Amino acid sequence: MSEHEVKNLEEIFDARIARDEKIEPKDWMPEKYRQTHIRQISQHAHSEIVGMLPEGNWITRAPSLKRKVALLAKIQDEAGHGLYLYSACETLGISREELYDQLHSGKAKYSSIFNYPTLTWADMGAIGWLVDGAAIINQVPLTTTSFGPYARAMVRVCKEESFHQRQGFQIMMTLAEGTPEQKEMAQDALNRWWFPSLMMLGPTDAASVHTEQSMKWKLKRKTNDELRQQFVDQTVPQAHMIGLTIPDPTLKFNEETKHYEFGELDWDEFWQVVKGHGPCNKERISARVNAWNNGKWVRDAAMAYAEKQANKEVKQAI
Amino acid sequence: MKNWPLWEVFIRSKNGLEHRHCGSLHASDATMALENARDVYTRRMEGVSIWVVPSAQITASNPEDSAELFDPAKDKAYRHPTFYELPDELKHM
Numbered sequence: 246m247s248e249h250e251v252k253n254l255e256e257i258f259d260a261r262i263a264r265d266e267k268i269e270p271k272d273w274m275p276e277k278y279r280q281t282h283i284r285q286i287s288q289h290a291h292s293e294i295v296g297m298l299p300e301g302n303w304i305t306r307a308p309s310l311k312r313k314v315a316l317l318a319k320i321q322d323e324a325g326h327g328l329y330l331y332s333a334c335e336t337l338g339i340s341r342e343e344l345y346d347q348l349h350s351g352k353a354k355y356s357s358i359f360n361y362p363t364l365t366w367a368d369m370g371a372i373g374w375l376v377d378g379a380a381i382i383n384q385v386p387l388t389t390t391s392f393g394p395y396a397r398a399m400v401r402v403c404k405e406e407s408f409h410q411r412q413g414f415q416i417m418m419t420l421a422e423g424t425p426e427q428k429e430m431a432q433d434a435l436n437r438w439w440f441p442s443l444m445m446l447g448p449t450d451a452a453s454v455h456t457e458q459s460m461k462w463k464l465k466r467k468t469n470d471e472l473r474q475q476f477v478d479q480t481v482p483q484a485h486m487i488g489l490t491i492p493d494p495t496l497k498f499n500e501e502t503k504h505y506e507f508g509e510l511d512w513d514e515f516w517q518v519v520k521g522h523g524p525c526n527k528e529r530i531s532a533r534v535n536a537w538n539n540g541k542w543v544r545d546a547a548m549a550y551a552e553k554q555a556n557k558e559v560k561q562a563i
Numbered sequence: 564m565k566n567w568p569l570w571e572v573f574i575r576s577k578n579g580l581e582h583r584h585c586g587s588l589h590a591s592d593a594t595m596a597l598e599n600a601r602d603v604y605t606r607r608m609e610g611v612s613i614w615v616v617p618s619a620q621i622t623a624s625n626p627e628d629s630a631e632l633f634d635p636a637k638d639k640a641y642r643h644p645t646f647y648e649l650p651d652e653l654k655h656m
């Protein structure tokens with residue numbers, strides 16, 4: 246194809262997206278669109294999968310059977326989210342193997358938030374409330390993104406997320422209404438997860454490289470700073486409701502703008518964690534790599550069994 | 564050893580409705596594909612019946628052929644009831 250023809254196709258393509266048409270896997274698409282989507286959808290899938298690890302840490306120590314089944318169901322949903330997204334990503338012509346390989350080799354990124362440790366049971370509350378809360382804010386606009394399989398996966402994901410946030414908030418609420426020690430535990434979890442949750446919504450608009458192109462492709466419908474403001478405005482009153490304090494002494498409500506103003510975020514810490522130097526980066530990746538490697542014999546055995554059965558059927562047919 | 568193949572999953576949400584494509588997954592054989600589909604796509608009673616089909620077995624039309632496949636239907640307005648102008652007195656037709 247000549248350069249001129251590609252340019253032409255790109256114009257038609259951009260116009261389709263501008264008209265709110267969806268792009269489906271076999272449609273022509275600019276190579277950059279394909280690569281950007283592979284990167285974003287796979288990062289999203291990896292985040293769901295790695296995101297199971299910090300919570301998995303507390304399954305055996307959940308304080309009651311009710312909390313345990315809820316946490317298990319939530320984590321199982323995250324596995325499901327990862328699988329919906331991997332399958333959406335594979336429609337762009339990359340294999341599951343390659344995607345896992347990128348995660349295991351450290352080439353692919355996942356959400357920096359999952360590199361923080363879960364030290365107490367209250368962290369299960371804080372994660373559901375804040376981390377899933379921030380994820381919802383990020384994900385709802387993606388249900389109308391331009392790439393069909395991604396949009397459809399996000400519709401399923403968003404339907405399931407609301408339970409995650411509600412069960413988390415209820416954990417926090419229960420602790421906050423409990424003994425002074427329990428309330429202290431809830432406050433401590435909020436103190437540790439607040440800023441990482443704000444930074445989870447991505448670098449500031451000024452430092453964000455992909456925003457303009459992503460906006461055009463509807464991979465992004467609001468900027469990181471807009472999403473962050475929305476998260477703060479929605480979450481601060483929830484903290485007040487259960488008597489917890491947002492760990493930001495500069496936080497104040499601006500009567501004029503009707504928005505909360507909040508303090509500077511520690512972006513050095515954010516980039517350190519993104520680059521692999523967070524408290525749990527190594528632990529998370531090694532847990533994934535071990536799970537994959539230790540499961541190899543199971544995958545091989547299942548495949549050998551399937552092939553043997555298929556051969557039997559062929560023989561019987563003859 | 565070979566990787567588990569890809570399967571397309573179709574779910575009937577309730578009797579009376581058709582099976583609808585809802586995504587794909589990897590499994591070593593059809594039985595496992597059904598079990599995985601149950602776990603991945605019907606955790607909240609989203610289905611009463613599942614079909615799984617090896618993705619490699621699906622033949623799909625090519626978007627590049629869309630014009631020759633689908634355009635011929637465009638100029639056949641006479642296939643639609645509104646093409647036939649009839650007197651207003653005529654009810655229920």
Ligand SMILES: [Fe+2]
Pocket residue numbers: 293322323326402406
């Ligand atoms: Fe999720």
Ligand SMILES: [Fe+2]
Pocket residue numbers: 323377380406409
């Ligand atoms: Fe979630």
